Amino acid sequence: MAAGKEIRAKIGSIKNTQKITSAMQMVAASKMRKAQDRMQASKPYAQRLRTVIGHLANANPDYRHLYLQEREVKRVGYIVVSTDRGLCGGLNINLFKKMSQEMKQWKEQNVEVAICAIGAKGTGFFKSRKANVVASIQSLGDKPEVRELIGGIKVMLDQYEAGEIDRLYVVYNDFISAMSYEPSVQQLLPLEHADDETAKRNSWDYIYEPDAEKLLNELMVRFIEAQVYQAVVDNNACEQSSRMLAMKAATDNAGNFINELNLKYNKARQAAITQELSEIVGGAAAV
Amino acid sequence: MANITVHCDIVSAEEAIFSGVAEVVVAEGISGSLGIMAGHEPLLTKLKPGPIKVRTLHNKEHVFYVEGGFLEVQPDSITVLADTALRVDDIDEKAALEAKERAEKAIAVHMQDHEFAELQIQLARALGQLRAVRDAKQ
Numbered sequence: 001m002a003a004g005k006e007i008r009a010k011i012g013s014i015k016n017t018q019k020i021t022s023a024m025q026m027v028a029a030s031k032m033r034k035a036q037d038r039m040q041a042s043k044p045y046a047q048r049l050r051t052v053i054g055h056l057a058n059a060n061p062d063y064r065h066l067y068l069q070e071r072e073v074k075r076v077g078y079i080v081v082s083t084d085r086g087l088c089g090g091l092n093i094n095l096f097k098k099m100s101q102e103m104k105q106w107k108e109q110n111v112e113v114a115i116c117a118i119g120a121k122g123t124g125f126f127k128s129r130k131a132n133v134v135a136s137i138q139s140l141g142d143k144p145e146v147r148e149l150i151g152g153i154k155v156m157l158d159q160y161e162a163g164e165i166d167r168l169y170v171v172y173n174d175f176i177s178a179m180s181y182e183p184s185v186q187q188l189l190p191l192e193h194a195d196d197e198t199a200k201r202n203s204w205d206y207i208y209e210p211d212a213e214k215l216l217n218e219l220m221v222r223f224i225e226a227q228v229y230q231a232v233v234d235n236n237a238c239e240q241s242s243r244m245l246a247m248k249a250a251t252d253n254a255g256n257f258i259n260e261l262n263l264k265y266n267k268a269r270q271a272a273i274t275q276e277l278s279e280i281v282g283g284a285a286a287v
Numbered sequence: 288m289a290n291i292t293v294h295c296d297i298v299s300a301e302e303a304i305f306s307g308v309a310e311v312v313v314a315e316g317i318s319g320s321l322g323i324m325a326g327h328e329p330l331l332t333k334l335k336p337g338p339i340k341v342r343t344l345h346n347k348e349h350v351f352y353v354e355g356g357f358l359e360v361q362p363d364s365i366t367v368l369a370d371t372a373l374r375v376d377d378i379d380e381k382a383a384l385e386a387k388e389r390a391e392k393a394i395a396v397h398m399q400d401h402e403f404a405e406l407q408i409q410l411a412r413a414l415g416q417l418r419a420v421r422d423a424k425q
Contacts (some may be wrong), residue, residue: 043301046368048296052331052359060330209318209332210314216300219357222368273404 004272007265012107018254025089025247031142032178032240038143039137039175039233046230049223056216057191059205066161070190071161075112077134077156077165078102079188079228081172081235082122088239091173091247094122098183099129099171103131114165116152118232134159142231146225157221160189168224172231173238179245181238186231188224212240227275290369293325295341295365297351299372306343312415314358315415330360337417338349338375338422342356352376352419367422375423378414378416387413 055069080099082092103113116135117123123136135155140148159165168189173181206216297305297310313322315337323330336354343349355370390410397403 011330041302042300044298045300045368048298049368052357052366052368055329055359055361056331200351204329206329206331208331209316215331215333215357219331 001263004265004268007261007268011020014254014257014261018251018258021247021250021254024250027242028240028244028247032237032244035142035233035237035240036175036178039230039237042160042226042233046226049226050263053219053223055190056206065213065216065217067189067222068191071166073109073111073161073166074115075165075168076106077114077116077159078121078170079116079118079156079170079231080126080153080176081118081119081170081228081231082125083235083239084120084141086121087246088243091242091272092125095171095173095183096122097198100129102169102171102185114156114159116156118149118152118228119133140236142236144229144236146229149232150225153207153225154276160221170228170231172235173242175234175237175241178241181241186227188227191220191223215266290387292344293323293365293372295367297339297341297353297367297372298414299356299367299369301371304369304372305349307341307343309341309343311340312343313338313342314327314340314367315339316358321358321372323365326362326367327360329362329375330358332358334358334367334369336412338419340417340422348418351424352378352380352414352416372421373416375419378420380420383413383416385421408416 003277021054078099080095082095086092106113110133114132114134115122115126117126117133118137118140120138122140123133135152137149137152156165156168160168167187169185169187171183171185174184175181206212292310293312295305295307295309296303302331311322311324314321315321315335316332317335318332321330321332334353337352339351339353341349341351342418343376352373352375353367353369353371356372357368359366359368386409390406390413394410395404395405
């Protein structure tokens with residue numbers, strides 16, 4: 001019965017693993033709901049801000065803000081949003097693949113890439129690839145706050161203002177539904193013109209209170225922060241939903257595995273009994 | 288005749304607090320109080336902590352308290368992007384009064400040091416909330 005005992009031990013250990021994965025699945029499911037709420041709650045603000053900035057880009061101000069000026073691209077900056085923890089399926093890997101493609105394209109054009117990595121996974125990945133990681137933000141937890149992001153964003157904005165990078169993108173997983181998400185790249189700087197027909201182009205300007213420079217500066221920084229924050233909460237919702245799916249798959253697999261092993265165990269037991277019986281019968285006949 | 292109503296949105300970083308049609312929106316900009324009606328010139332201003340009054344059709348008035356943020360005006364829309372926004376009913380008047388007194392007392396002590404600015408912000412916040420409550424009662 002040696003084989004039987006081994007199989008039984010294996011079944012026991014898989015059952016334990018299954019318990020863990022199914023618990024993780026449930027935790028992720030409840031966290032996902034919360035993350036989704038957070039995502040929805042902050043969406044209106046980011047959208048409105050985006051519209052305002054869109055109007056602004058279409059206006060014809062006397063004062064042209066640095067963030068609105070297109071310039072020749074020599075170096076680009078990326079803010080890459082990843083997760084802090086693993087066990088969430090292919091979420092990070094897909095994102096990094098997309099990012100690597102982008103980096104390759106820039107490399108072909110002889111453009112350098114600077115990265116601000118949000119999340120431990122991203123930091124690890126890009127550091128091991130010897131990419132130029134200029135800032136990194138980690139352990140945001142399940143409730144990311146704008147405050148925690150400001151430092152990393154400021155590094156990138158300062159570089160942009162100093163002319164060290166000429167474009168800034170944010171890369172994150174866009175939450176489409178609980179079942180689907182997709183890596184997406186969004187340009188933050190310079191700000192792109194909005195395709196809003198209601199605001200006629202280049203024919204008007206705002207009245208600014210206080211002065212344009214001060215106001216725009218604050219507004220732009222706020223906008224960038226809101227966009228990055230939105231990316232982070234989106235990515236967080238993706239992380240939870242992806243983890244939920246991955247853990248569900250793991251739990252199902254464990255179940256299948258256990259069934260198979262049970263079958264094997266029963267067969268082995270049957271075989272052992274049959275063998276014993278035939279030995280006894282054979283022994284009796286010999287006597 | 289031009290439209291007499293304008294679409295108004297008030298959003299804070301946490302939630303969308305108001306969205307609808309308004310006749311007049313009264314807000315406290317950084318350089319003074321503003322009353323905005325439909326067809327206003329495009330305007331962009333910072334906001335002081337204080338009340339925002341929205342008069343909708345049939346003379347109904349809604350009062351909100353907003354703190355920090357921006358007001359954008361387009362001829363056909365008004366957008367308030369607040370750092371925080373509260374419905375007036377959610378303001379704790381007593382707490383605001385206490386905060387005001389506390390801040391005033393503390394300011395008298397810390398006239399010169401670095402806490403002064405922080406205290407001023409606290410005071411402005413409390414006063415703004417009280418103004419919003421008063422406006423709502425009128």
